[in-house]
Amino acid sequence: DVRHGPILYLEDVSVSFDGFKAINNLNLTIDDGELRCIIGPNGAGKTTMMDIITGKTRPDTGSVWFGSRHNLLNMNEPEIARLGIGRKFQKPTVFEALSVFENLELAMAMDKGLWPTLRARLTTEVRERIDEVLATIGLVELRQRQAGILSHGQKQWLEIGMLLMQRPRLLLVDEPVAGMTEQEMERTAELLTGLAGRHSVVVVEHDMGFVRSIARTVTVLHQGQVLAEGSMDSVSSDPRVIDVYLGG
Ligand code: ADP
DSSP states (O other): OOOOSEEEEEEEEEEEETTEEEEEEEEEEEETTOEEEEEOOTTSSHHHHHHHHTTSSOOSEEEEEETTTEEGGGSOHHHHHHTTEEEEOSSOOOOTTSBHHHHHHHHHHHHHTOTTSGGGGOOHHHHHHHHHHHHHHTOGGGTTSBGGGSOHHHHHHHHHHHHHTTOOSEEEEEOTTTTOOHHHHHHHHHHHHHHBTTBEEEEEOOOHHHHHHHOSEEEEEETTEEEEEEOHHHHHTOHHHIIIIIOO
């Protein structure tokens, strides 16, 4: 277990939309290197929480700290991204006409502002980083394949790879296994658990089998607050969690 204190800290965060409290005094701590799953019913505030962390939504009150020094409320979206917070939305958005390799190349260029002079600067270091990421996401053999003809799962892994090119400290991942086959889910579990330690990973996911397979700590959101937090066994046997989310 690689843990070195908090990397992300939300303190008493609230935000309302038209008088409705989507996030209501939320307190959340993510430790450096941990893999955290966030679950909760529709409308619990999961997406809004991710939007607050990435600077897309500004909370009405509270504070958000990253890496102990950075008050994210003083920063805009690009500044927060550059600090090392990467976000993967549910739908994969790869460059379909480009190869897997070129997608990773482009992801690197977008970070460093190298495009369009990238080819001249495709240094050994960049090539090595792409090779590393290809191995991490399991697409070494498919490096020359056009991204548009990859399977749904492979596109999701490629997009995670594109985020990894920028060496994020924290990865926010929204419903990674939606629409995946069992086999793709297993590989995604390996990928995400393999990233933890070197990165901190926050996963919002509805598939409880998948959550159980990857998470050490699960946070249950409900009405913009933390309803329960702990191991999958402890939260899934919590009567309040069963009542609002798992009961059916
Ligand atoms: P979850 O991701 O857990 O399903 P959301 O964060 O999307 O929950 O939504 C939390 C609540 O806030 C919902 O009731 C939703 O309708 C409301 N909400 C979210 N974003 C907005 C917005 N931009 N304007 C108005 N209401 C919003």
